[in-house]
Amino acid sequence: MSALETCVRYGMLVAEHQFDLGEIRDMRLQLGREWILSERIGRGGFGQVYAAKSADHESAVAKLVPKEPGAERELLFVDLSGVRNVVPIIDSxxxxxxxxxxxxxxxKSLRQHLHEAGGSLDTPEAVAILRDIATALxxxxxxxVHRDLKPENxxxxxGHWCLADFGISRYAEATTAPYTQKHALSPPYAAPERWRNERATxxxxxxxxxVIAYELLSGSLPFAGPGLDDFREQHLHRDPPYLNGVSAALETLVTECxxxxxxxxxxxxxxxxxxxRIAESTPSAGLAKLQEVNCAEAVRRGESARRESEARSESERRAALFDAATKGLSRIAGSLKQAITDAAPAATVWPGPHGGWIIRLNQAELGFVPPVATAPNPWGSWDPPAFDVIAHAALSIKIPIDRHGYEGRSHSLWYCDAQEAGRYQWFETAFMISPLIPKRGRQNPFALNPGIETAKAVWNGLAEFQVAWPFTPVRVxxxxxxxxxxxxxxxxAAQGxxxxxxSMPERSPEGSWRRT
Known part of the structure; x- marks a missing residue:
């Protein structure tokens, strides 16, 4: 297991630049009072904890936090006077x-308490602990905003369960260290907005x-990872398993959290x-029934929110891929255009529709149609292909219609993962009408946008449309x-x-794209 995976498994990430004072004995620090540090009793991503004792024998702990670039003193020494159930700072x-x-x-920590209890707590004790935490919130x-609530903190x-490390969390959020910015979270407990690098509230x-409530009541995490990417996917897109063995009111509350x-x-x-209310009252039969109904509604709303989050992430993923597709095809089309005009300086270049271009030489035209974002599911009622198309464009050569009704050819350019799942690149392909159908177009082969016609072409069975050119990677x-x-x-074309x-297809397309 890697060091990163080990830390994820225990609910925290430890920065690579973790400072380490090792074991220190009888180190004296003169702060507001004099303190003597002894054995190390804990460590985390942004500091280490040592047993401490004042000159007048008051027992305490000392947390030493490295001075990272960009993290100011006031980030740590936040005034929390008047806030209940927060571990106070008695000297600094x-x-x-x-x-x-x-x-x-x-x-002890809540993590230690859970371990001593065998991994879960009964409902009254769990609710009492959650009330202490909620009081602080x-x-x-x-x-x-704490930003890093977990049983360790x-x-x-x-006699009260108190929150610790508020300053550390603010410190972690503000530091300019790239590693810290990226990983200043505890994956099992991090909210979706933390994974999106959005503002914490x-x-x-x-x-x-x-997440803590779910763990206290069930003995397991709602999202189990185990890897960093797994946690991100689960927090953003998955619903937690149903929480069994608790009241409808408590189940609803955890679901809403x-x-x-x-x-x-x-x-x-x-x-x-x-x-x-959960701790102090036992609902009547009617109220209990109503709470069951409310619980079902909370679950339904959670599912709706999950779908919205999933759709948002999918939209963001497609937008990022489309940006990469546009940049890549701009270089491909630019290289083709430059090579053609260098070789045929007598050709004229004209702007084409939607930012494309047309090169004319004699009576021939070479045209480029720029990329368009492909809809997430453009295949209509037909079986979708095994691969995902992000963008589509086209190249064509047109000539005056000859006596056979032929006016040239066009090829599709698709940005997709046609050959390896999740690996997107530009592919050139083209289509044709099945030879079994007595029908011929003016272009052969011809370009098609992703849709029901192309779904038929890449289908496992026979249909009116077929692939006429193998899916061929086009790399810059x-x-x-x-x-x-x-x-x-x-x-x-320029020479008539x-x-x-x-023959059609000109090249065998078999095996050039993934099938279901």
Whole structure:
């Protein structure tokens, strides 16, 4: 298992530049008071924790956080006075290399407590812990967002479960270190907006509390990963498994906390009030029935939010691929255009529709139709192909119609993963009418946009339309054959020697695209 995967499995990521003081004994720090540091008792992505004792024998812990570029002192030393259930900072200062935070020594973390309990808690205890956390979120709402709630950062102190590491989270968010920016999150607990690098709000902490609630009640995570990409996919696009063995009211609340859309999650105040009602009352039969109905509606809304998140991610994915497709084809078409005009300076270049171009020589025209974004499902009612098309364009050569009714040929250019799933590139292909059908077009072969006609052509069975040219990769680094072929056809057309192909298809297309 890699170091990264190991850290993901334990709910945190440790930066590659993790500073390490190792084991230190009797290190003295003069802050507001003098503190003596002894054994290391914990570490995380942005600091290490040591046992500490003041000169007057007060036990505490010292967290030493490295001074990263761009992270200012005030990010760590946030004023949380008046906020309930937050581990306070009782002293602070700095060394040459680190910020130092002195905090009371807690009895244990929620992670340790879960481990001692065998992985899950009964409902009353779980609700009591969640109420403590929600109380802190209520007081923090509109002031500070934790951004990294997880059982490791919830500590038992003076009989209450308190949140720790607020400053560390703000520090991690603001640092300019590229590694930190990318991985300053704990994958099992990170809200969808964190994976999208969007602004964190109180709803982000509510989502993480929902993950903690699910874990406390079920003994497992709602999204199990295990890899970083798995966690991202699950938080953005998957619904958590149904939470069994709890009341409808509690199931509904956890479901709402885990909504993909931040605006759909309960506010901290609403969350706390509902937890209080769950803890303090037993619903009547009628109310219990109504809560069951409400739970079903919450699940339905969660499914709707999941679909919206999935559609948004798919739209973003297609937009990024279309941008790459456009840039790549611009170079391909530009290279072809340059080679043709260099070889035939007597040719004239005209603007074509929608930003394309036309090159004329004698009575022949070589035309380029620029890329258009392909709809996610353009195949109509026909069986879709096994591959995904992001964009489509076309090249054509036109001549005056000859006595056989022939006026040239055109080929499709598709940006798709025709040959290897998930590997997108430009492919050249073309189509024809089945030889079994007594019908001939003026162009042969001809270009088609992705749609029901082309779905028929790449189908496993026989249909009216067929593939007439194999799906051939067109790569910017390997354009010689592509350019030579089109230059030759254009030269034939300019001399009146471009004729209908002797046989169709000209090249066997079999095996050139993936089938279902």
């Amino acid at each position: 200062g700095e060394t040459e290399d680190s910020w130092v935070l002195i905090m009371p020594r807690a009895e 209520v007081d923090l709402d509109g002031k500070v 919830v500590l038992l102190l003076d 109180s709803a982000t902490d509510v989502y993480s509390l929902g 885990l909504y993909k859309a931040p605006g759909a999650r309960p506010s901290p105040a609403n969350l706390l009030a509902r937890l209080a 680094s390997e354009l010689d054959q592509f350019i030579d072929r089109w230059a030759g056809w254009f030269a034939d 020697q471009l004729h209908h192909p002797i």
